[in-house]
Amino acid sequence: MLLDVRTYTCRPGTINKHLALYEQMGKEPQTRHLGQPLAYLITETGNVNQYVHIWLYENAADREQRRAAMWADPEWLSYTEASAKLGA
DSSP: OEEEEEEEEOOTTOHHHHHHHIIIIIHHHHHHHHOSOSEEEEOSSSOTTEEEEEEEESSHHHHHHHHHHHHTOHHHHHHHHHHHHHTO
């Protein structure tokens, strides 16, 4: 089993916009390819401009295959473009 812990830092004051955008555009294509995350967390103390995803994979090859499929998905690419404009 492989755990992929991904921490994202947003520009100050934009995290709620990022979370709303992910819910609107990113969640469906990402979970379609990666399955449900083990955890999707926001920070309440310390750096409140961060959120964390934890994804489970069988092994590194499984991770590589699923993420490659996700990055070939036009819906995912549209989301990442919109997210980049917010400054993630």
